[in-house]
Amino acid sequence: MAVRAGLSMARLEGKWYRPDEVFTADTHGWPGDWEGRIILALALLGQATHREPAYLDEIIERIPAHLNEKGYLGRILPHGVSDEQQLAGHSWFVRGLIEYYKWKKDARVLPVIESVVRNLLLEAKGNYKNYPTDPETRFQDPHWVLSRLQTKTKAHAETSDCGCAFIPLDGVTAAYEFLRWPELKELAEEMIERFRTIDFVGLKVQTHATLSGIRGIIRMSVLEGNPGYLELAKEFYAHYKEEAWTEAFGNYNWFDHPRWTEPCGIIDSFMIATQLWQLTGDSAYLTDAHYIYYNALSHGHRANGSFGTDRCVGAIKAEANEFLTPINFETYWCCSMRGGEGFSRAIEYGYFLGGNSVFVPFFNTNRATWDFDAGTMKIRQKTHYPYRGLVEIEVEESSLTGEVGLHLFAPSFGSPAPRVTVNGVEQAANVADGFVTVSRRFAAGDKVEIDLQMKPYTRDLDNRKNSIPDAFKFMFGPMVLGIKPPAVKGKAEEDISEEGADRKLIDFDYLIPEPKAIPRDAELVEVSAGQFEVKGTGILLAALCDVKDLTREDSMEQIVFKNHCGCPAAM
Numbered sequence: 001m002a003v004r005a006g007l008s009m010a011r012l013e014g015k016w017y018r019p020d021e022v023f024t025a026d027t028h029g030w031p032g033d034w035e036g037r038i039i040l041a042l043a044l045l046g047q048a049t050h051r052e053p054a055y056l057d058e059i060i061e062r063i064p065a066h067l068n069e070k071g072y073l074g075r076i077l078p079h080g081v082s083d084e085q086q087l088a089g090h091s092w093f094v095r096g097l098i099e100y101y102k103w104k105k106d107a108r109v110l111p112v113i114e115s116v117v118r119n120l121l122l123e124a125k126g127n128y129k130n131y132p133t134d135p136e137t138r139f140q141d142p143h144w145v146l147s148r149l150q151t152k153t154k155a156h157a158e159t160s161d162c163g164c165a166f167i168p169l170d171g172v173t174a175a176y177e178f179l180r181w182p183e184l185k186e187l188a189e190e191m192i193e194r195f196r197t198i199d200f201v202g203l204k205v206q207t208h209a210t211l212s213g214i215r216g217i218i219r220m221s222v223l224e225g226n227p228g229y230l231e232l233a234k235e236f237y238a239h240y241k242e243e244a245w246t247e248a249f250g251n252y253n254w255f256d257h258p259r260w261t262e263p264c265g266i267i268d269s270f271m272i273a274t275q276l277w278q279l280t281g282d283s284a285y286l287t288d289a290h291y292i293y294y295n296a297l298s299h300g301h302r303a304n305g306s307f308g309t310d311r312c313v314g315a316i317k318a319e320a321n322e323f324l325t326p327i328n329f330e331t332y333w334c335c336s337m338r339g340g341e342g343f344s345r346a347i348e349y350g351y352f353l354g355g356n357s358v359f360v361p362f363f364n365t366n367r368a369t370w371d372f373d374a375g376t377m378k379i380r381q382k383t384h385y386p387y388r389g390l391v392e393i394e395v396e397e398s399s400l401t402g403e404v405g406l407h408l409f410a411p412s413f414g415s416p417a418p419r420v421t422v423n424g425v426e427q428a429a430n431v432a433d434g435f436v437t438v439s440r441r442f443a444a445g446d447k448v449e450i451d452l453q454m455k456p457y458t459r460d461l462d463n464r465k466n467s468i469p470d471a472f473k474f475m476f477g478p479m480v481l482g483i484k485p486p487a488v489k490g491k492a493e494e495d496i497s498e499e500g501a502d503r504k505l506i507d508f509d510y511l512i513p514e515p516k517a518i519p520r521d522a523e524l525v526e527v528s529a530g531q532f533e534v535k536g537t538g539i540l541l542a543a544l545c546d547v548k549d550l551t552r553e554d555s556m557e558q559i560v561f562k563n564h565c566g567c568p569a570a571m
Contacts, residue, residue: 001364002049003547004301005343009045009053011305012038012340016332019058023066025333029148030085031074032116034333035059035066036092041340043100048344060100063112071115082124083145084165088209090116091171098178117175117184121168125187131165131194135203162254163205166195169216177223188220196232200239204254207244210236211251211268218275230279237272241288245463247314247473247560248324248480248544249288250296258312258466260327263300263335267342270297274349277361283434286361287411289349290478293362294386297342298545299324300335303552307335314467314560320512321468322560324482324544329553357405359435363391374402377442386477386545387529389414389452395442404442407435413477414452421449456481456524456532461560471560472520474532474541481524481532481541482557485513515558 011017016025017038026034039060042053068076073093074086094116097109132138132146139146147161169191176184195213198205214236221229244252250261251269270292277285300307308331313324330336352359356372363385370377378397385391391408410418410431420429420436423446429436438448454477461467474481516539524532530543542549544557 001343001346004298005045005049005347007305008301008336008339008343009042009049009051009305011336012041012045013054017337018055019062022059023062026089028333030089032072032086032091032093033089034337035063035073036089036094036096037334037337039096040092040099041096041337041344043096043103044344045340047103048347056100060106060109063109067112067115070119071112072120077145079123080127081143081145082127082165085145085147085161087121087124088161088164088167090120091168091212094121094171095174098174113175114179117179117181121172121175122183122187124168125183125190128165128187128190128194133198133203161206161209162203163198163200163209163213165209166191166213166216167209169195169213170219171216173216173219173223177219185224188216192217192220192229192232201243201255204257206254206265207240207251208253208262208265208268210240210255211265211272214240214272215268215275218272218279222279233272234276234280237269237276240269242463242465244466246296246310246312247461247463247467248295248299248310249291249462250300250310250312252312252315253309256317258315258318260309261296261300261312262309263297263307263331263342264338266292266296266300267338267345270342271345274345274361278352281433283409283411286409286434287413287478290362290386290411293346294478294543294545295480299551299555301339301550302326302330303550304330305336306330306332307339308551309335314461314463314471316466316468322471322515322558323512323556324559325512325556326551326553356402357407359407359409360391360393361409363409367396370404372400372404374404374441375400377404384529385452386454386479387543389418389454389477391450391452393448395444395446398442398444398446400441400443402441403439405437405439406442406448407437408448408450410434410436410450410452411478413457413475414454418453419449419451423447452477456526458520468560468562471562473559473561474518474524476524476530476532476543479530479543479545480559481543482559483516483539484542484555484557485516512556515561518561520561 022035022038042056046053070076072090077083094113097113101109127143132141132144147164172184172188176188200210214233217229217233244255251265252258253260253262270289273285273289299310302308308326309328311325311327312318313321315321350362350364351368353370356374358370363383365382367380376399377395380394380396383391418429420427422438456476458472459475461471518534523535525535527533530546532541
C-alpha cells in the first residue's frame with residue numbers, strides 16, 4: 001500500500017496536474033471536475049503519506065482567478081436550468097475544498113465552498129424532482145442540460161454519462177455535513193427521492209454515478225440517523241453487484257453495457273463495501289472490499305502510478321471475455337486522480353476504534369497508535385497478506401488501565417477455524433460476525449498472531465446474471481489468479497459500437513490468444529508468493545495484485561475458465 005500510494009502521489013505531481021494545466025485541462029464540458037479531483041486526491045494523499053504535495057497550495061491560490069461572477073467554474077446558466085456535468089464536476093470541487101480545509105484550516109477556501117453551494121448546487125433544488133428519465137424525450141427537457149456525447153480517446157466511443165447528475169449526492173451531502181444548512185438537507189432528500197425511481201439498467205446509467213450516489217445516501221443515513229436510507233444504499237449496492245460486477249470485481253462503466261471498467265467507480269465500490277460493513281456489522285461487505293481492492297483496484301493501478309480502464313472480464317456481452325486486459329492504459333483526466341482517494345481511504349480503513357475496542361478489517365505492515373478510553377497502545381503490525389495468511393501485532397508501548405478488545409478479521413476465504421496465539425500460546429479462535437477477538441490488558445511486548453491458513457480454491461463466477469454460464473475462476477485468499485500468456489504482436493479489433501456493427505482499431509499491440517482449458521479440480525501447487533503451478537502441466541497462475549508486476553499496456557490474464565470436466569463447485 002505504501003508503494004501504491006507513493007506512486008499515485010508522484011504521478012499526480014506530473015505534467016497534467018500542475019497549476020498551469022489544472023484550470024484549462026478540461027475540454028469535454030466538466031467544469032470543476034479536474035480541479036476538484038486533484039485537490040481532493042492531493043489533500044487526502046498528503047495526510048495519508050505524511051508528505052506535503054508539491055503543487056497543492058499554488059493550485060488553491062489560483063482558484064479565485066478562474067471563478068465566474070457567481071463564484072463557481074464554467075458558464076452561468078439561465079435561472080432554472082441545470083447542467084448535470086457542471087453539477088457533477090463541482091461535486092468533486094466542493095469535496096476537495098472541504099477536505100483541504102479540514103486538513104489545513106485555510107480560511108481562503110470557505111467563501112469558495114459557500115459560493116459554489118449557494119449559487120450552483122442549491123440552484124438545482126426543485127429541478128431534481130423532475131430529472132428526465134424517459135429515453136425518448138429526456139434530451140428535450142428545457143430545465144436540464146444532460147451529459148453530452150463525447151469521445152476522449154481512440155478507444156473511447158461516443159458516450160453520454162447518463163445519470164451523472166447524481167454524482168453530486170456525494171458532494172451535496174458532504175457540504176451538508178460541513179455547513180449544516182437546512183436547504184442542503186432538503187436538496188439531498190429531493191435527489192434521493194428521484195434517484196430511487198430510476199431504471200438504471202433500462203437507461204444504461206453510468207455505474208460510477210450510481211455508486212457516488214450510494215455514497216451520498218450512506219452519508220445521509222449517518223447524518224440523519226435514518227435506517228431507511230441505509231436500507232436503500234444496501235439495496236442499490238446489491239443491484240449493482242447483480243447487474244454490473246465483473247469477474248475481477250470491477251464495474252461495467254454503464255449498466256447493461258460492459259465496454260470497459262472505470263476505476264472511479266471501482267474506488268467508490270471499495271469505499272461503499274467498507275462503509276456498509278462498518279454500519280451493519282455484516283462481514284460479507286468487508287469480504288467484498290478485499291476482493292475489490294486486491295483485484296479490480298490493484299489491476300486498474302498502472303506501473304507508472306496512474307489508473308486506467310480494463311476489459312469487463314466475464315461479461316457475456318464483452319468480447320474475449322475470459323481475459324482481463326487494459327482497454328485504456330491511462331485515464332489521466334479522471335481515474336488517475338481518483339486513485340488518490342482510493343489509496344488514502346485504504347490507509348484510513350486500516351483500523352476502526354471505539355470505546356475500548358479496535359477492529360482490524362485489513363492487514364498491512366505498519367505502525368500505529370491507538371487511543372482508548374482505557375489508555376494508549378503503540379503497536380506494530382507485520383504481515384505478507386494477501387500472499388500469506390499470517391498476521392502479527394506486537395505491542396511496543398502501553399499505558400492501558402483496563403482490558404481492550406482486539407478484533408481481527410477472519411474472512412470466509414480463510415480457514416473457518418484460524419489459528420490464534422497470544423505470546424506463543426494458542427487461544428480458542430471463535431469466529432463471530434467475521435472476527436476473532438482477543439481481550440486483555442495488553443502490555444509492552446505482548447504479541448498476537450492470527451494465521452488465516454488460506455489455500456487455493458475455485459469459485460463460481462460472481463455475476464450469475466450477466467457472466468459466462470458454467471464457468472469458474474481460481475483464487476487464493478482474496479486474489480483472483482490468472483494465466484499470463486505471451487503477447488502476440490499485432491493490432492486487435494474491439495467492438496465498441498451500440499449494436500455491434502462498427503469495428504474500430506484501438507491501441508492494443510497484441511492479439512487475444514486462444515483461452516486455455518484447465519480442469520476445475522486441478523491441483524495448484526504454490527511456487528512463490530502469489531504464483532501457483534497447475535500440477536504436472538507447467539502452467540502458472542499468478543495473482544492480479546502484485547506490486548512487483550504492476551499492470552502495463554500489454555498486461556493480459558486469462559481469469560475465466562470453462563467447466564470442461566463438469567466438476568461441482570468447490571466454493
